[in-house]
Amino acid sequence: MVAPRILSGIKPTGRPHLGNYFGMMRPGIEWQDRGEAFYFIADYHALTTVHDPVAMREHTRSVALDFLACGLDPQKAVLFRQSDVPEVTELAWLLTCLTPMPMLENCHAYKDHVAKGKVPSHGLFAYPVLMAADILLYNSNIVPVGRDQKQHVEVTRDLAEKANRIFGPVFTVPEASIVSEVATVIGLDGQKMSKSYNNTIALFEEEKVLRKKVMSITTDSAPMEAPKDPTTSSIVALFRLCAEPAAVATMEDQFRAGGLGYGEFKKRLFEALWERFATFRTRRAELAADPAYLDNVLAEGAARARAVALPTMDRVRKAMGLR
Numbered sequence: 086m087v088a089p090r091i092l093s094g095i096k097p098t099g100r101p102h103l104g105n106y107f108g109m110m111r112p113g114i115e116w117q118d119r120g121e122a123f124y125f126i127a128d129y130h131a132l133t134t135v136h137d138p139v140a141m142r143e144h145t146r147s148v149a150l151d152f153l154a155c156g157l158d159p160q161k162a163v164l165f166r167q168s169d170v171p172e173v174t175e176l177a178w179l180l181t182c183l184t185p186m187p188m189l190e191n192c193h194a195y196k197d198h199v200a201k202g203k204v205p206s207h208g209l210f211a212y213p214v215l216m217a218a219d220i221l222l223y224n225s226n227i228v229p230v231g232r233d234q235k236q237h238v239e240v241t242r243d244l245a246e247k248a249n250r251i252f253g254p255v256f257t258v259p260e261a262s263i264v265s266e267v268a269t270v271i272g273l274d275g276q277k278m279s280k281s282y283n284n285t286i287a288l289f290e291e292e293k294v295l296r297k298k299v300m301s302i303t304t305d306s307a308p309m310e311a312p313k314d315p316t317t318s319s320i321v322a323l324f325r326l327c328a329e330p331a332a333v334a335t336m337e338d339q340f341r342a343g344g345l346g347y348g349e350f351k352k353r354l355f356e357a358l359w360e361r362f363a364t365f366r367t368r369r370a371e372l373a374a375d376p377a378y379l380d381n382v383l384a385e386g387a388a389r390a391r392a393v394a395l396p397t398m399d400r401v402r403k404a405m406g407l408r
Contacts, residue, residue, distance in 0.1 A: 089120040092225035092259075094127040094167065094216075097144035098135055101151045102285035104270035104278035107326055112229050114156045122162035123223050123390060124152070129167045129174065129215060133208045149379055151288055154369035165386030167219065172394045177211070177218040179405060180244050183251075184214050188243070193236055217241035222394045224257040231269075235261050252404040271322045274303045286323075289366055292359065299355040304347045313347075315340040320350045327361035328353075 093113050095105060116122050126148050128141060135141050145166060157164060167173060189195060192213050198205045213236075220228055220241045228238050238261035245256040269277050272284030279285065286298050302319050315321040315337040325333050336353065339345050372379065402408045 089226040090224060091116045091120045091122045091227045091229065092124075092220055092223055093122075093229050094125045094130070094219060095148055095152075096127045096131045097141065097148045098131050099144060099280045099285075100147055100287040100289070102278055102280070102287050103323070103326065104272070104285065106151075106155065106288055107270050108231055109229075110152055110155055110157075113152075113162075116227075116229060117158060117162040120227065123225070123393075124157065124162055124164050125167045125170075125219065125390070126165070127167045127219070130212065133206060133212065146379060149383060150369055150372050153372055153379070153382065154365045155288070156365075159382045159386065163386045163389045164382060165390045166383055169383070169387035170222070170390050170394050172391070172398045173215070173218050173222050176222050176398065176401065177215040179401060180217055180221075180248070181211060181214050183244055183247055188240060189213060192240065193233070213237050213240045214244070217244050220259050221245055221256045222397050223390065224393065224397060225259045226257060227262050228259050229262045232263055235263065252401075255401050255404045270326065271319045273298060273301060273319070275319050286358070288362060289369055295358060296355050299351050299358065300348070302347075302351060302354075307347075309346040310343050312343040313340040318350075320347065320354055324350075324354045324357055328357040332357070 091113075093109060093116075095101070095109055101110065113122065113124055126145050128145055131141065131144070135144065149164065152164065153159070189210055194212060195205055195210055198209060216237045217240055220238070221244075228241075230238060238259060242258055245258045248256055249258070272278035272282055273286070274282065274284045276282050276284060286295065290298065302323075304318075304320070307313050318340065321333070321336060321340065324336055328336075332353075336350060340350070399408070
């Protein structure tokens, strides 16, 4: 049986945070033992919001370092910069020519942007087409995504099936694999953790910064002696991600019993987070001390990715009459 090809990407719009780790990075690291995994750092996608070239380069390297520190094995998985395989932009244009405007107008990111009174760029509007190109260029079978990203895979499937009807069997039609083990990671303010909300906890915060952020988590005004609901607490939600089940159960019981203030629970959360990523912090420091290693990983990853992308583009160009 042929191993499935798995594809996922992460945008370098800032330092990876807990939401990135539990939502994409950890599942991706697990997937590398279950098939042929391709993971790209989506710098083309990040251009919709990042317009500082220095920041773009720094964020890209930071994402790669964090991914490797957390356990990605470049011998098992292909890790590369999206822009190191420029064929993806050519394929995005070819797919754009098959994409109905209403399909893009119905996509969540565009609708949310407009609903907030913002003026979207063409890049944001056409974002799902570039994402489809990312997936189809590498003949991907499986795309691990959160439920809020499933629509992008559905767009990809629609475009692949349309192209196959018109031009013959040029694309592999992918399947979405919903990453459902971990619920939405909650940020410092109780909303979904997101750089756009400025409510994130980076994976490798300095100790003082991490402590300060944890102690700033928004809570209600319940007095120390009052019982508290653990099911609505950001503290408990984050603690659940990084602590042992017995410790989580104890915290939940103490919430319900009352008698302890939020400050005590925040201290426990800080300690659990600091300990949870201790080994990864050590590994990241070792990797950061050897820039040439990271350069080689990304270069080799790009070469392996292009080795798949070039035959795909040759097949697509011929099918569409461009050769």
